[in-house]
Amino acid sequence: xxxxxxxxxxxxxxDANDPLMCSDTGDWRTKRPIVDKDKxxxxxxxxxxxxxxxxxxxxxxxxxxxLGFCKGCGICAKECPKNAISMMPEGDFKK
Amino acid sequence: xxQKKKDNLTKVMDYLKHEDPFSKGVAFCPGCGLELLIxxxxxxxxxxxxxxxxxxxxxxxxxxxxxxxxxxxxxFGTLMTGAAAxxxxxxxxxxxxxxxxxxxxxxxxxxxADIGFGNLSGAAERNEPFIYxxxxxxxxxxxxxxxxxxxxxxxxxxxxxxxxxSKGKNLxxxxxxxxxxxxxxxxxxxxxLSDLDDLAKKLLKAKEAKKRGFAFLHVFAxxxxxxxxxxxxxxxxxxxxxxxxxxxxxxxxxxxxxxxKTVKKPKPVTTYTELIKKFAHxxxxxxxxxxxxxxxxxxxxxxxxxxxxxxxxxxxxED
Ligand code: SF4
Ligand code: SF4
Numbered sequence: 001x002x003x004x005x006x007x008x009x010x011x012x013x014x015d016a017n018d019p020l021m022c023s024d025t026g027d028w029r030t031k032r033p034i035v036d037k038d039k040x041x042x043x044x045x046x047x048x049x050x051x052x053x054x055x056x057x058x059x060x061x062x063x064x065x066x067l068g069f070c071k072g073c074g075i076c077a078k079e080c081p082k083n084a085i086s087m088m089p090e091g092d093f094k095k
Numbered sequence: 096x097x098q099k100k101k102d103n104l105t106k107v108m109d110y111l112k113h114e115d116p117f118s119k120g121v122a123f124c125p126g127c128g129l130e131l132l133i134x135x136x137x138x139x140x141x142x143x144x145x146x147x148x149x150x151x152x153x154x155x156x157x158x159x160x161x162x163x164x165x166x167x168x169x170x171f172g173t174l175m176t177g178a179a180a181x182x183x184x185x186x187x188x189x190x191x192x193x194x195x196x197x198x199x200x201x202x203x204x205x206x207x208a209d210i211g212f213g214n215l216s217g218a219a220e221r222n223e224p225f226i227y228x229x230x231x232x233x234x235x236x237x238x239x240x241x242x243x244x245x246x247x248x249x250x251x252x253x254x255x256x257x258x259x260x261s262k263g264k265n266l267x268x269x270x271x272x273x274x275x276x277x278x279x280x281x282x283x284x285x286x287x288l289s290d291l292d293d294l295a296k297k298l299l300k301a302k303e304a305k306k307r308g309f310a311f312l313h314v315f316a317x318x319x320x321x322x323x324x325x326x327x328x329x330x331x332x333x334x335x336x337x338x339x340x341x342x343x344x345x346x347x348x349x350x351x352x353x354x355x356k357t358v359k360k361p362k363p364v365t366t367y368t369e370l371i372k373k374f375a376h377x378x379x380x381x382x383x384x385x386x387x388x389x390x391x392x393x394x395x396x397x398x399x400x401x402x403x404x405x406x407x408x409x410x411x412x413e414d
Contacts, residue, residue, distance in 0.1 A: 019163075020117075020118035020163070020165055020166065020167070021118060021121075021159065021160065021163045021164060021165050022118040022119060022120040022121075023120040023121065023122060024120055025119070025120040025121070026120075028125060029125075041103050042101070042104060043104065044103075044104045044105045044108055047108075048105060048107045048108065048291055049131065049288075049291075049330050050131075051123070051125075051126060051127055051128070051130040051131040051134070051329070052119060052120075052121070052130060052134070053115050053119075053134050060101060066119065068119070068120075069119040069120045071125035071126075072125060073125035073319075073326040073327055073329070074325070074326060074327030075126060075326070075327050075329055075330055077327065078327040078328065078330070078331065079330055087327075
């Protein structure tokens with residue numbers, strides 16, 4: 001027996017159709033990961049190790065972070081075997 | 096630019112068969128090991144698992160706030176003293192109602208090793224059909240970094256501070272996973288975040304094993320805030336914990352222990368401790384105590400893993 005249908009609606013407090021809570025964690029960032037597309041070999045290590053899983057596959061050719069939520073921890077840059085990701089100070093990008 | 100090949104993609108991707116049920120912006124610290132773990136589990140096991148857990152760093156996200164949630168999973172919040180007992184009730188209810196699903200009791204080391212150990216042990220002994228996952232960040236991080244049973248020797252916490260009367264925890268850590276394996280449950284294993292394929296395999300094995308009864312996973316999940324290391328080092332800390340045998344990876348089926356990763360030339364434990372501030376004050380003697388403890392635990396594990404083949408049960412001479 002499949003189970004999922006039993007848990008969709010426990011009550012109004014856990015209605016899975018309601019929008020989920022979501023903070024702008026991108027605001028926390030002090031450093032921004034910048035991916036060098038040419039260096040990226042599409043191994044996906046940055047994506048699997050990113051704690052918030054915001055490394056998105058772009059055109060099956062490279063990965064790029066969702067800056068709305070990337071907290072700037074730097075794990076992706078540290079784990080990339082090709083050093084294709086550099087962490088740049090966030091201040092450099094503010095106008 | 097060279098042609099990018101899909102076969103460059105890490106095999107770990109193949110295990111991520113389901114969507115991430117969490118919203119993107121949740122309130123875990125940057126570089127949090129727990130966050131990676133909690134997002135990883137439902138991507139491997141499916142979004143129809145039922146999670147139950149206790150007050151902890153995971154609870155504010157798993158529980159939701161006011162009348163909204165951060166994720167689409169079913170979650171049942173319980174108390175630390177009765178986490179496994181509550182999971183027992185859930186698992187039994189679903190079995191009775193004929194609903195097939197996976198109950199995952201998800202707790203920190205505070206609940207698993209200390210406050211809720213009694214009923215964890217009880218549930219294991221009764222062989223209740225659910226998966227118990229302990230994410231081990233070696234302390235009570237959510238309440239302000241107090242020491243727990245799995246806090247290692249020498250580590251500073253707010254209850255084992257560095258000062259004139261204290262140099263960090265003065266006792267060695269307990270080995271929770273081994274204790275659980277000694278319950279001879281269908282499945283017990285250790286895992287960590289640097290070896291995600293190993294973790295995924297163990298999650299799937301635990302899901303299989305829970306058809307036969309209790310499954311226990313001990314996942315080493317470093318805490319950047321509580322331990323004092325740079326957030327980008329979370330995975331590196333896990334990796335070095337494995338490479339120094341500080342946290343060996345093994346599994347036990349019905350109590351039969353097997354190493355899932357053997358380190359050919361283990362590094363000294365200092366290659367692990369040097370990354371982490373909670374060990375920064377340790378003298379050479381202290382580090383030796385820590386090293387001896389790591390060697391001791393590994394030796395014990397190694398011994399247990401070969402025992403099965405070599406050990407002959409004593410035969411009674413009467414018959
Ligand atoms: S880890 Fe580096 S090389 Fe691998 S996919 Fe990510 S950016 Fe590309
Ligand atoms: S910096 Fe951290 S949060 Fe941002 S994409 Fe990299 S791993 Fe993910």
